[in-house]
Amino acid sequence: MAEQIAVEVTRFSPERDKTPSIQSFDVPLRKEWVVLDALNYIKDKVDGSLSFRWSCRMGVCGSCGMMVNGEPKLTCATFLTDYAPGPVRIEPLKNFPVMRDLIVEINDFLGKLSKVKPWIIRQKEKPVTEGEYLQTPEQLDTYKQFSMCINCLLCYAACPVYGLDPMFSGPAALALAQRYNMDSRDEGKEERMDILSQHDGIWGCTFVGECTQVCPKHVDPAGAIQQYKLTATQEWFKSFIMPKGAK
Ligand code: SF4
Ligand code: FES
Missing domain, CATH: 1.10.1060.10 (Alpha-helical ferredoxin)
Incomplete structure (x- = not known):
């Protein structure tokens, strides 16, 4: 198994951008990691400004829904290895206005x-x-x-x-x-x-x-x-x- 996977993430800042763009990050590909772990890795180690919602990390709160390779998924219940060798693209939930990066207005x-x-x-x-x-x-x-x-x-x-x-x-x-x-x-x-x-x-x-x-x-x-x-x-x-x- 490859040691890293490219994670492509939507970036959008209403104060700065007219339209959303995609930014790619290399993230460790660990067997036990879910897609949400990859986002938290980026936020903790690479770019603290990346914005997304999550809370329970156990499929209960319902706040971590995003598009993963074009499909709506709970990112805390979706393994990163399912998308190896990558890249995997993470976008905000479709059909909702985007507030910032991966956060939608509900x-x-x-x-x-x-x-x-x-x-x-x-x-x-x-x-x-x-x-x-x-x-x-x-x-x-x-x-x-x-x-x-x-x-x-x-x-x-x-x-x-x-x-x-x-x-x-x-x-x-x-x-x-x-x-x-x-x-x-x-x-x-x-x-x-x-x-x-x-x-x-x-x-x-x-x-x-x-x-x-x-x-x-x-x-x-x-x-x-x-x-x-x-x-x-x-x-x-x-x-x-x-x-x-x-x-
Ligand atoms: S997919 Fe729709 S019906 Fe199912 S848990 Fe989420 S909000 Fe409820
Ligand atoms: S973080 Fe609560 S459902 Fe995913």
């Missing part, structure tokens, strides 16, 4: 996420004295897969629909809406339906399935969206047969 996603109300909605809370809202293991299983999302945004970087139509709510926001819709303790399905049934909600998805392919947590956002489309269609038909308020 406000668009955060706005969309809060719009789908990803929390438990109760029409009426029961008093604390009545105890917890209990749930069976089977009820938990219906949404557990969707609750594994770590908001890493790899699915947005992979989604061609989001790339073309920034109004589209996108895979993770929709999967998280479904996570709460399926929760037996939740009563907010109708509220979310009004938001999601609009053009930029579920109907924007043409079922390309790239989001599910790249998801490091096996959330299956494409499956969640299709499941939700089916429910929305059923509700739409029901509203004709049994209009709201009819007995």
Whole structure:
């Protein structure tokens, strides 16, 4: 195995540059190193100004997502040796504005996420004295897969629909809406339906399935969206047969 690998990294400083450029660094190629280790090596030993996000280094926080040789990856869960002999190119997540080097602006996603109300909605809370809202293991299983999302945004970087139509709510926001819709303790399905049934909600998805392919947590956002489309269609038909308020 070669002792070094060329790591090509996007550089962009809004104060200095009009457009991003690529800078290449030689980095030791160690068997146990992930791509994030290569970036930390560059930052610690070569150029302290290199900017990128990370936190947990164990695939949990979701902050280290970047494009690695053109594919969205968690850099803390992607081995450097997979790209030997190199070069390996690391770029900011696609479909998001770049703030600096490998850091992207994610406000668009955060706005969309809060719009789908990803929390438990109760029409009426029961008093604390009545105890917890209990749930069976089977009820938990219906949404557990969707609750594994770590908001890493790899699915947005992979989604061609989001790339073309920034109004589209996108895979993770929709999967998280479904996570709460399926929760037996939740009563907010109708509220979310009004938001999601609009053009930029579920109907924007043409079922390309790239989001599910790249998801490091096996959330299956494409499956969640299709499941939700089916429910929305059923509700739409029901509203004709049994209009709201009819007995
Ligand atoms: S659905 Fe998967 S890829 Fe998308 S943000 Fe959640 S964990 Fe990341
Ligand atoms: S550093 Fe937290 S998921 Fe990679």
